[in-house]
Amino acid sequence: MAETAQHPERLAPGAWKIIAVAVLGSFLAQLDATVVNVSLSTLATELHTGLSTIQWVTSGYLLALALMLPLTGWLVERIGAKRLYLLCFTTFTLSSALCALSWSAGSLIGFRVLQGLSGGLMAPMAQLMVARAAGRQIVRVVGYASLPILLGPILGPVIAGAILQHASWHWLFLINLPIGALAVLLAWHFLPDERAHGNATKSFDLVGFLLLSPGLVLLLYGSDHLKEGIGIAAMTCGAVLLAIFIRGALRDRERALIDLQLFRIRSFSRSAVTQFTVNGLGFAGQMLIPAYLIRDAGLSQSMTGWLMAPQGLGMMATFPVLSKMTKRFGTRATAAAGATLALLGTLALLWLSAKSFSPAVLAGALFVRGAGMSMVMMSSISVAYTSVKKAELPMATTSLNIVQRLGGPVLTTACATFLGWRLAAEPTIAGVGPAFTMSFALLCALQTLLVLVAAQLPVSIEKANEQANAQLQAELSPES
16 A cells, blocks of 8 residues: 555556456447347347337346436445345346247346346446556556447447347346356456455435336336327326335435436536437447348348447547547537538438438448547546536446446437337338338437437536536525
8 A cells, every 4th residue: 555655657466357347247248239139130030029029138237227227326235245246246147048938028128127227337446446446547447348348339239239130139138147147257366355344324215116117117108109198198197106215315305326416517517418418329229220221121130230330439439539539629610520420420310211222321420429428428428427516426437437337328218119110101012111211200309309409518527527517606695
């Protein structure tokens, strides 16, 4: 410890081992999500169901993941970081085996929800361990730690395509088993053993959790079944439960599952809306594009996987220069430029589906789209964390992660439902091309919305901090 204090530029002994374990967990979760997302069209065919149903393999996972995020800090205090991480890894690996044993779309969706319950704790736990191990070197460490995680969107489509081309879809989940077993072994040996604090300062808002969880599920389920009476009833019940949750959270800020007062900070709320939209568009695209390539362009699963990889490469290519870009041009300009790039890439997809398919144009469009989405994500995250006080960072992280991860199921459900409706409406003689063209038109409209949202972010990180402080002072002044 003395050596670390004398040389603050050095990491504590064994820090890289802890960081490696944390990164492995994030990489596994990212790889799993990407592999499944690009395989939805094939899973729908293999399990004899529609895209609007099979997309819940992704949406159910994301929803379960988002709903577990508020439990992180509460469980760390009671169980301890190492025990909780081992529990998450073990459950995630075992639930992967259950997914591989699924016999129907319903069973697969159920096991994916179980997988999401453990995966929802893995991401914030990884962030927590990296931050603790890095200390004052957090900026340098995060740069290195993020690179393996960015490999997920690149390797995921390629691995999925190879599996679907040469083996059964069950292997999409079986590949998690050796990685998960290795991660559990490394976590057992390298993570520091911390004692849990049974007398945690904050009690868990069980009532809020029981209101928020079913409320969101009912709302999303209802949006997917609007043509049926049960869908309208589900949406109504979900809206009522969420309204009760919001009312209780505003009344009791100290115990609330989510501190809704944070969203009164304009820069934070705008960043949250941006994160919701960009994350949702990312997952919606990962559902639509592979389905188009297989069903309309007639490509094999293996070729589809390879052609999806440029989007991950675009994200990785922009990541190293984003810090310099935001410092030179500001967060608003960087985010708006990224959203515009993503829109241009999506417009190229619209052109491909309406005219004629070209692998070269597709690769370029996906690279541009990935680069643009990465610019929006990183810029808006930096704005959000700069907008809140240091003491509010844990709650801000939880709140932002929940909003961000809800974007996936909401926009994926919307796009999958729209595609299913157009596929049913199109005459069989016309093929499926017009349905995908209309679906990409919807995606372009949502990408345009992202441009407008990104343009509302503060000009710079410094400006976001100034605006948040000025808003706080105005609220505390006697006149207000």
